[in-house]
Amino acid sequence: MRVREKITKASIERHLKNAKVTELKDDKTPLLLRINAGRTQCSCLAEYNKEGKTKRKKIGVCVEPFKNINAIRENAINIVADLLNDASASCDHFENVAQLLNWYIDNQSVNHEIKDSTKAGNVSAVSKHLIPKLGDLAIKELTPAALNDLFVQPMLIENKQLSTIQKYFKVLKEAFSRASDLKMLEVNPLATTAFSDYIKTKILPKQGKLPTSKLAQTVAAIKLGPKQSYLYLLLMLCYGTRKMETANIRYDWFALEDKPVLLIPADVTKTKEPLTLPVTTFVLEAIAEHQNNQKLNGYKGVYLFPEKFGGMGDNTAHDLVLAVSKGEWTAHDLRKLARSCWAEMNVDYVVGEKLINHSLGKLGNTYIQTDLEDRKRVAIENWHARLSQLLIAVSSDTMPTQPDFSAYLKSA
Numbered sequence: 001m002r003v004r005e006k007i008t009k010a011s012i013e014r015h016l017k018n019a020k021v022t023e024l025k026d027d028k029t030p031l032l033l034r035i036n037a038g039r040t041q042c043s044c045l046a047e048y049n050k051e052g053k054t055k056r057k058k059i060g061v062c063v064e065p066f067k068n069i070n071a072i073r074e075n076a077i078n079i080v081a082d083l084l085n086d087a088s089a090s091c092d093h094f095e096n097v098a099q100l101l102n103w104y105i106d107n108q109s110v111n112h113e114i115k116d117s118t119k120a121g122n123v124s125a126v127s128k129h130l131i132p133k134l135g136d137l138a139i140k141e142l143t144p145a146a147l148n149d150l151f152v153q154p155m156l157i158e159n160k161q162l163s164t165i166q167k168y169f170k171v172l173k174e175a176f177s178r179a180s181d182l183k184m185l186e187v188n189p190l191a192t193t194a195f196s197d198y199i200k201t202k203i204l205p206k207q208g209k210l211p212t213s214k215l216a217q218t219v220a221a222i223k224l225g226p227k228q229s230y231l232y233l234l235l236m237l238c239y240g241t242r243k244m245e246t247a248n249i250r251y252d253w254f255a256l257e258d259k260p261v262l263l264i265p266a267d268v269t270k271t272k273e274p275l276t277l278p279v280t281t282f283v284l285e286a287i288a289e290h291q292n293n294q295k296l297n298g299y300k301g302v303y304l305f306p307e308k309f310g311g312m313g314d315n316t317a318h319d320l321v322l323a324v325s326k327g328e329w330t331a332h333d334l335r336k337l338a339r340s341c342w343a344e345m346n347v348d349y350v351v352g353e354k355l356i357n358h359s360l361g362k363l364g365n366t367y368i369q370t371d372l373e374d375r376k377r378v379a380i381e382n383w384h385a386r387l388s389q390l391l392i393a394v395s396s397d398t399m400p401t402q403p404d405f406s407a408y409l410k411s412a
Contacts, residue, residue, distance in 0.1 A: 007031055007073065009066045012042065031076040033062060040064065046076040048083060057083065071192040074180070078187050093184040097142055098135030100185075101126045104175035115244070116314050125171045129155070134172075142189045144197065152198045162203050169195050208336030209329040212344055218329075218337065219390040225324035231290045232305055232312075232320050236331055238384060239277050240338035240356040242270055243321075243331035248311035250302045251291070254279060259377065275357045278377035282384040338383075345386075347379040355379065 002023040003015060015021040016039050024033040025047070033042035041063040045056045059079055062072060094100040105126055108119050133151045134142065151172075155165045173190050180188035210218055222233045236246050245268055253263050260279035266272050290304065305312035312320075321331045335356065342352045353360055355376055 007033060007069060009069055012062070012066050012069065016040075026073060026076075029073045029076050030080045031073050032056065044072050044076070046079045046083075048080040050083070055083075068192070074188055074191040081186065094139055094179070096135060097137045097139065098131045100139065100179055101130055101135070101172075101175055103184075104178060107178070121167075122171050125168045126175075129168050130172055139185065139189065140187070144193055147190075147193070148198055162199055162201060163206060165199070166195050166203060208333045208340065210333045210337040212337065212340050215337065215341060216390050216393070218334070219387060220394045221324050223391055223394045226320075229320040229324050231286055232317070233324055233331075233334065234286060234387075235283070236334045237338055238283055238387065239380075240335045240342075241275075241277075242335065243317050244314060245269055245275075246331075247305055247313070247317045249304045250311070251304065252302055254287075259373075260284065269357055271357050271359055273357060273359070276373065276376075277355070278373070278380045280381055280384045282388050341386075342379060342383065345379070345382060347383075348375060351375045351379055 001020045002025055003021050004025045004027050005011060006028065007024055007026040012024065012033065015024055016035065019039070022035055024035070024042070026032070030046045030048050032045040032047040034045065035042050041061055043058060044060045044062050045058050047054065047056045049055070057079060059075055060072060062069060094103065105123055108114055108122060130151070133154060134147070137146060137150070151169075152165065155168070173193070176185070176188050176190045179185050180191070218237070222230060222237065225233070232246060235241065235249070236243070239246075239262075241264070245264055248268050249262070249264070253265075255261050255263060256279075262277040262279050262283075264275040264277070266274045269275055287304065294300075299306065303311045305317075307313055307316060317331065321334075325333075339352060339356055342355070343349075347355075350360060351372065354372060
């Protein structure tokens with residue numbers, strides 16, 4: 001039996017389990033897979049019509065784990081185009097790499113699902129590095145050798161970090177992949193190209209600029225810094241939350257029950273997974289003082305850090321951090337500092353990763369949910385007790401008596 005659908009790694013694995021399926025035909029490309037008798041691999045053919053007759057040409061074999069299926073789909077298109085020898089088979093919409101990259105940036109600019117910071121980073125990568133080095137190449141001239149000679153090697157000569165080169169490479173590959181998905185390219189020259197083809201060195205995570213030895217110094221900087229920055233930076237250090245997750249926190253995200261929690265919804269988090277954080281008396285008191293100041297200034301809205309159209313924007317958030325850090329560290333460094341301190345405090349690895357909302361796959365099921373939440377609360381209470389002691393140690397009079405935060409929530 002033949003099944004016609006988009007061929008993916010998942011679809012192959014699914015149909016291998018069904019003995020009735022013998023052929024998989026891709027619904028958008030000439031690729032045809034024939035499953036072998038042992039149902040362990042597939043013969044790959046390009047199926048096309050010429051002079052009114054259906055023809056097939058074997059182009060390879062697809063074996064587990066089927067990771068190269070996208071490259072095989074592209075190859076089938078190229079082979080059929082060559083077999084037909086028809087100039088009309090070309091569907092390139094771009095004369096050169098620069099046109100494709102500019103099209104990609106224009107498309108991103110109107111996509112509201114992409115963060116402004118991501119858009120800005122991609123614009124910088126394209127305008128300052130990719131177009132100057134590769135922009136004049138015709139699409140078909142962007143071979144692996146050309147990419148190495150004109151982009152990778154010059155970036156290394158410029159002493160760019162490997163992680164930076166990899167980031168720009170991902171932008172380039174994503175742009176070509178997007179154009180290929182929309183059938184705007186006859187051939188995607190980067191379909192089978194990986195960054196590891198050029199750089200074999202393992203790229204380690206970037207080290208934070210705030211080692212745990214600087215915790216007390218960082219807490220002092222936050223407490224003695226501008227009052228507008230205080231609670232925003234304190235919460236990021238308290239929970240290791242990301243910059244914009246923290247910037248958009250609302251008062252009605254706090255659930256004040258027997259065990260108070262802060263519920264950050266999935267549409268705000270980077271991972272698109274909801275995040276539940278234990279709330280301590282230490283945090284409630286800090287928020288209460290902040291909320292009381294807002295009321296004195298006439299604000300009665302739902303956001304801890306409001307701006308004209310809702311929660312605080314990226315630029316304001318950046319400025320609040322800069323006012324304290326003086327450019328020596330970023331909001332993400334506070335996140336890394338919190339995570340490193342938890343490790344030093346012997347917080348369980350799974351608990352720590354769940355607190356900062358990292359995806360753990362099957363490892364995340366190590367604990368039942370109730371046990372996990374209890375462990376998270378113990379870790380956070382110990383951490384906040386430590387931060388409280390450090391704040392007390394700072395010689396400052398910026399911490400007045402705190403009003404009752406729960407009373408506000410009940411009346412809001």
